[in-house]
Amino acid sequence: MADQKNVALKIKRxxxxxxxxxxxxxxxxxxxxxxxxxxxxxxxxxxxxxxxxATTPITYDSNCLEEVCGSxxxxxxxxxxxxxxxxxxxxxxxxxxxxxxxxxxxRDLSVDRTVLFExxxxxxxxxxxxxxxxxxxxxxxxxxxxxxxxPLSRCISxxxxxxxxxxxxxxxxxVGAAAISQVRLFNTHPTGAALKRERLVALMGDGGIQECGYxxxxxxxxxxxxxxxxxxxxxxxxxxxxxxxxxFRK
Ligand code: SF4
Ligand code: SF4
Ligand code: FES
Numbered sequence: 001m002a003d004q005k006n007v008a009l010k011i012k013r014x015x016x017x018x019x020x021x022x023x024x025x026x027x028x029x030x031x032x033x034x035x036x037x038x039x040x041x042x043x044x045x046x047x048x049x050x051x052x053x054a055t056t057p058i059t060y061d062s063n064c065l066e067e068v069c070g071s072x073x074x075x076x077x078x079x080x081x082x083x084x085x086x087x088x089x090x091x092x093x094x095x096x097x098x099x100x101x102x103x104x105x106x107r108d109l110s111v112d113r114t115v116l117f118e119x120x121x122x123x124x125x126x127x128x129x130x131x132x133x134x135x136x137x138x139x140x141x142x143x144x145x146x147x148x149x150x151p152l153s154r155c156i157s158x159x160x161x162x163x164x165x166x167x168x169x170x171x172x173x174x175v176g177a178a179a180i181s182q183v184r185l186f187n188t189h190p191t192g193a194a195l196k197r198e199r200l201v202a203l204m205g206d207g208g209i210q211e212c213g214y215x216x217x218x219x220x221x222x223x224x225x226x227x228x229x230x231x232x233x234x235x236x237x238x239x240x241x242x243x244x245x246x247x248f249r250k
Contacts, residue, residue: 004030005029005030006027006028006029006030007027007028007029007030007034007039007088007093007095008025008026008027008050008093008094008095009025009026009027009028009039009043009093009094009095009096009097010023010024010025010026010094010095010096010097011023011024011025011026011058011096011097011098011108011109012096012097012098012099012108012109013058013108014099014105014107014108015107016107017104017105017106017107021105024049024055025049025050025051025094026039026043026048026049026050027050028042028043029042030088033087034087034088034089035083035084035085035086035087035088036072036074036076036083036084036086036088036091036095036097037060037062037065037072037083037084039088039095040058040060040062040083040097040109043057043058044057044058058108058109059106059107059108059109059110060072060074060083060108060109060110061109061110062083062084064084065084066084066085067082067084067085067156067223067224068156069156070082070156070157070158070159071158072084073100073158073159073160073163074097074098074099074100074109075096075097075098075099075100075101075163076091076095076096076097077091077092077095077096078096078098079221080100080159080160080161080163080164080221081160081221081223082158082160082223083097083109085223097109099111100113100159100163101163102162102163102168102169103115103159103163113157113159115162116157116159116162116176116178116179117157119175119176119178119179120178120179120182122175122179122202123175123179123180123182123183123199123202123203124186124195124198124199124202125179125182125183125185125186125199126186126192127186127189127191127192128191128192128194128195129191138190138191139190139191140190141189141190145188148188149185149188149189151224151225151226151227152181152182152184152185152226152227152231153185154224154225154226155178155181155182155224155226156223156224157178158223159176159178160221160222160223161176161177161178161217161218161219161221161222161228162176162177162178162218163221164217164218164220164221165177165215165217165218166213166215166217167211167212167213167215172206172207172211173206173207173211174207174208174211174212175203175207175208175209175211176218177212177218177219177222177228177231177232178228180203180209180212180228180231180232180235181226181228181231181232181235183199183200183202183203183231183235184231184234184235186199187199187200187235187238197242200235200238200239200242201242201246203235203239204239204242204243208239209232209235209236209239212232212236214229214232216229
């Protein structure tokens with residue numbers, strides 16, 4: 001049984017985006033129901049390493065503390081997951097915390113996830129209504145479509161799927177599973193579908209859906225259980241149909 005008196009952690013630290021990373025070890029008192037974020041708060045209250053050396057509080061991102069904002073994603077014992085919902089009693093110890101490896105480190109466990117938002121812009125992941133004048137009521141969405149869309153709308157932009165994806169690298173420029181799933185969401189929306197062709201065209205060619213090797217790592221780590229592989233196969237089929245229809249129209 002895990003030690004219920006103390007919790008040991010090994011944390012990878014980096015002072016700035018270009019500094020050399022280093023590891024620090026900590027030991028904090030165990031409390032019932034602790035999660036990784038509460039461990040980081042405990043360390044911040046008294047930033048002293050296990051060896052007794054004074055250090056600085058760990059920098060990390062966090063906001064909602066209930067797996068909704070997506071900000072606290074990091075590598076916990078090597079797996080991409082959310083710190084606020086990672087319960088200490090369910091983790092092997094010492095708990096190893098590292099920043100995501102595929103995103104630029106800002107400091108310690110905080111990374112820059114701009115690439116996801118750039119990819120969402122690339123695929124126009126929005127409903128094209130700017131609110132400058134009243135368009136009246138939009139078309140109704142069937143219950144079946146609503147039920148299919150709801151799980152896709154639960155994405156919290158955490159980037160776990162991109163971190164875990166073997167194809168998400170600088171050399172491929174792959175948009176990643178989250179952006180592809182948002183294409184499926186907005187293309188099934190009655191008003192959002194106005195941009196359907198543009199979204200599918202954005203997924204053709206380099207960095208597009210063809211880069212996916214269907215390894216399914218993404219769906220395994222998604223904290224919101226989004227059916228990512230179903231989105232990838234459905235959108236993949238639509239991309240092919242769109243490419244063929246564009247080709248015949250030439
Ligand atoms: S199926 Fe595999 S290659 Fe495709 S997005 Fe998911 S993890 Fe990446
Ligand atoms: S699809 Fe899942 S893993 Fe990927 S960003 Fe959205 S919530 Fe996170
Ligand atoms: S703090 Fe919001 S998801 Fe963890």
